[in-house]
Amino acid sequence: MKTEKQPTLSVALAIGVATALMAGCATDRSAYNPSPEVIKHAMAAFKRDFDAKGAAGLDRLNTDKLQDVCNATNSKPSPDMAAVVEREQEAAIKLPADGKFLGDWKAGEKLAQSGRGMTWKDKAGIPNGGNCYNCHQISPAELSYGTIGPSLLHFGKTRGNSPEIQKYAYSKIYNSKAFSACSAMPRFGHAGALTETQIKDLVALLLDPTSPVNK
Amino acid sequence: MKYRIAVLAALTAAWTGPVLAQAKDPTIAGIEKYREMLGDDNPAELYEARGEQLWKKKAGPKNASLEQCDLGLGPGVVKGAYVQTPRYYADADRVMDMETRINWCRMNLQGVSEADIRKRPFGSADKPSEIEDLLTYVVTASKGMKMNVPTDHPKEREAFQLGQAVFHMRAGPYDFSCATCHGEDNLRIRLQELPNLTKAEDAKRAYVGWPAYRVSTSRVHTMQWRINDCFRQQRLPEPRYMSEAVNAVITYMAQTGNGAEYKGPALKR
Numbered sequence: 001m002k003t004e005k006q007p008t009l010s011v012a013l014a015i016g017v018a019t020a021l022m023a024g025c026a027t028d029r030s031a032y033n034p035s036p037e038v039i040k041h042a043m044a045a046f047k048r049d050f051d052a053k054g055a056a057g058l059d060r061l062n063t064d065k066l067q068d069v070c071n072a073t074n075s076k077p078s079p080d081m082a083a084v085v086e087r088e089q090e091a092a093i094k095l096p097a098d099g100k101f102l103g104d105w106k107a108g109e110k111l112a113q114s115g116r117g118m119t120w121k122d123k124a125g126i127p128n129g130g131n132c133y134n135c136h137q138i139s140p141a142e143l144s145y146g147t148i149g150p151s152l153l154h155f156g157k158t159r160g161n162s163p164e165i166q167k168y169a170y171s172k173i174y175n176s177k178a179f180s181a182c183s184a185m186p187r188f189g190h191a192g193a194l195t196e197t198q199i200k201d202l203v204a205l206l207l208d209p210t211s212p213v214n215k
Numbered sequence: 216m217k218y219r220i221a222v223l224a225a226l227t228a229a230w231t232g233p234v235l236a237q238a239k240d241p242t243i244a245g246i247e248k249y250r251e252m253l254g255d256d257n258p259a260e261l262y263e264a265r266g267e268q269l270w271k272k273k274a275g276p277k278n279a280s281l282e283q284c285d286l287g288l289g290p291g292v293v294k295g296a297y298v299q300t301p302r303y304y305a306d307a308d309r310v311m312d313m314e315t316r317i318n319w320c321r322m323n324l325q326g327v328s329e330a331d332i333r334k335r336p337f338g339s340a341d342k343p344s345e346i347e348d349l350l351t352y353v354v355t356a357s358k359g360m361k362m363n364v365p366t367d368h369p370k371e372r373e374a375f376q377l378g379q380a381v382f383h384m385r386a387g388p389y390d391f392s393c394a395t396c397h398g399e400d401n402l403r404i405r406l407q408e409l410p411n412l413t414k415a416e417d418a419k420r421a422y423v424g425w426p427a428y429r430v431s432t433s434r435v436h437t438m439q440w441r442i443n444d445c446f447r448q449q450r451l452p453e454p455r456y457m458s459e460a461v462n463a464v465i466t467y468m469a470q471t472g473n474g475a476e477y478k479g480p481a482l483k484r
Binding site for chain 1 (some may be wrong): 286360376377379380381383384385386387388389390391394396401402403404405406407409413446447448450451453455456458459460461463
């Protein structure tokens with residue numbers, strides 16, 4: 001194991017190069033092990049070939065360190081690298097000032113249903129949806145759910161409703177990358193996509209004993 | 216439109232029926248049933264007919280038709296051209312998909328300005344864009360042929376590599392890339408199945424699914440539109456129509472899914 005505490009992006013890129021070299025003899029064209037040059041080329045294409053539209057400004061093409069690490073490793077960072085970025089993401093989580101995590105599960109259900117927000121067609125200033133059912137099974141009554149994320153049915157029933165679990169659920173929705181560096185799930189709180197109140201409502205949907213999720 | 220009513224009614228039944236965890240099966244069965252019901256009838260035929268007229272009609276500042284357009288198999292050859300795109304075109308010194316290439320001919324043979332081409336590439340149900348008509352005409356002429364996208368030219372390889380990288384690039388407020396939804400097997404958004412476009416089997420099926428007539432929007436959508444809408448849902452800025460980035464992503468998918476039979480414009484919910 002590496003002894004250094006703060007592997008940098010250049011380490012991630014070096015890993016990318018090594019993997020790319022190893023994959024050089026593979027004939028499978030579906031394998032994707034990007035070299036730094038390939039990433040640079042693609043990023044240049046993004047900046048050259050995209051135009052700002054509506055709420056979607058060109059600033060969205062400016063990747064942050066976490067995205068750089070995931071892009072350099074095809075979302076498979078080494079355990080060391082993952083641990084470093086996970087700690088950084090965790091450190092940036094803002095927990096509710098009042099120390100309360102549970103909101104209104106009914107508002108949470110509505111939020112979980114809504115997939116709107118943040119595209120160039122969406123009007124700015126209207127609250128974003130949680131997009132939850134796009135990827136997760138949640139309440140048993142909703143049969144139209146996606147499978148990109150794990151099922152959350154009986155989330156609280158199987159885990160209880162302790163303060164620790166509440167904090168975990170809040171933190172996970174706020175920034176999933178604090179737990180899994182290159183998770184497919186957006187960092188809803190970190191990115192400013194959902195407000196503190198909205199995240200509390202989603203936590204209630206998952207953990208409130210009266211929520212249909214736990215019936 | 217009778218197609219629309221019939222298919223929507225049927226799809227609604229499939230979507231709201233008593234579906235269980237494996238809900239995709241009845242839904243897909245529903246879609247297949249309506250495709251079967253329509254047989255070869257696809258409203259895209261209206262686009263094809265209009266597209267053929269446009270192809271042969273003298274237009275633009277140069278008052279020329281598109282009949283001498285070289286789609287890759289020589290001037291004037293339409294049949295079989297679509298299944299060999301995207302490809303490198305020496306005269307333009309770049310890789311283009313068929314939509315970009317037809318527009319290139321409109322600019323170069325007819326003298327249509329690039330600004331005019333870019334003004335309204337994606338039409339509406341009431342008013343399709345000319346490129347949607349033209350493309351539907353050209354692709355239909357390859358019906359029944361196998362996708363045989365060339366991969367040997369250095370620029371074609373380069374386009375594949377760039378497209379693959381753009382496809383996997385995570386960015387924006389949600390950290391999404393194309394691969395977030397289309398990089399693993401057997402995933403769904405809600406009940407919509409997501410092809411894994413990094414693998415030949417799914418890419419084959421998905422690639423020949425465009426352009427498509429969508430019942431829910433009552434119009435033909437092109438692959439350039441499809442890529443545009445994917446980036447919209449990724450919460451990213453808008454990819455420029457016909458740009459290298461968009462053509463590279465299309466090239467990546469086309470080369471990954473090479474070899475499928477092209478059955479003509481698809482019909483989708």
